[in-house]
Amino acid sequence: MFRELHPSKTYRLLESGPVVLVATGTPEQPNVMTMGFHMVLQHSPALVACVIGPWDHSYRALRDSGTCVIALPTVELAETVTKIGNCSGRDIDKFAAFGLTARPARTVSAPLVGECLANLECRIADMSLVERYNLFVLEVTHIHVDADKAERRLIHHAGDGRFIVDGDTVDMGGYMTKWRHLMD
Numbered sequence: 001m002f003r004e005l006h007p008s009k010t011y012r013l014l015e016s017g018p019v020v021l022v023a024t025g026t027p028e029q030p031n032v033m034t035m036g037f038h039m040v041l042q043h044s045p046a047l048v049a050c051v052i053g054p055w056d057h058s059y060r061a062l063r064d065s066g067t068c069v070i071a072l073p074t075v076e077l078a079e080t081v082t083k084i085g086n087c088s089g090r091d092i093d094k095f096a097a098f099g100l101t102a103r104p105a106r107t108v109s110a111p112l113v114g115e116c117l118a119n120l121e122c123r124i125a126d127m128s129l130v131e132r133y134n135l136f137v138l139e140v141t142h143i144h145v146d147a148d149k150a151e152r153r154l155i156h157h158a159g160d161g162r163f164i165v166d167g168d169t170v171d172m173g174g175y176m177t178k179w180r181h182l183m184d
């Protein structure tokens with residue numbers, strides 16, 4: 001079961017820089033790529049900057065529909081994540097090839113990835129840096145988090161197909177005096 005998380009909390013999921021999947025197309029004709037180059041730009045409306053190159057089939061799909069879903073895979077998907085990033089939707093149906101489930105999103109035409117811990121529905125907010133850097137600014141319009149998923153460790157690409165797996169959490173919330181308004 002996915003539960004909702006307000007889009008203004010996007011930074012809690014992405015600030016740590018996990019490697020993500022980007023789903024485009026539709027639930028009937030989905031595609032997915034792997035992405036490491038992303039950053040949160042703004043809390044609310046939540047904005048995320050992503051580098052998606054014209055060599056990716058996903059680039060045209062994102063430009064054409066104006067939407068995508070950023071999905072957060074956990075550690076058991078590391079092999080799949082790497083394989084997804086080493087083949088193209090031009091040649092194969094990656095959802096079928098890698099046993100992924102495309103599910104309808106709420107606010108965008110692009111599909112959710114059912115196996116992922118969280119799915120962030122996004123639409124293009126600014127294309128002014130696409131020509132120069134292949135950098136899309138996306139607004140997160142809805143977030144689904146799988147509250148029941150036992151595995152919650154995200155993976156961080158360290159280069160050359162090596163991933164750092166999430167470890168212990170240290171809670172310094174008591175010192176967040178300047179940022180109380182962002183906490184709940």
Ligand SMILES: Cc1cc2nc3c(=O)[nH]c(=O)nc-3n(C[C@H](O)[C@H](O)[C@H](O)COP(=O)(O)O)c2cc1C
Pocket residue numbers: 019031032033034035036037038051052053055056057058059081082084085086087088089090157161
């Ligand atoms: C770990 C990893 C990280 C990647 N990060 C990015 C990225 O940030 N931006 C990008 O354009 N491609 C990135 N790629 C490459 C794409 O995932 C790859 O070109 C993919 O095959 C594109 O699929 P598509 O043609 O179906 O869109 C990455 C690949 C891997 C394995």
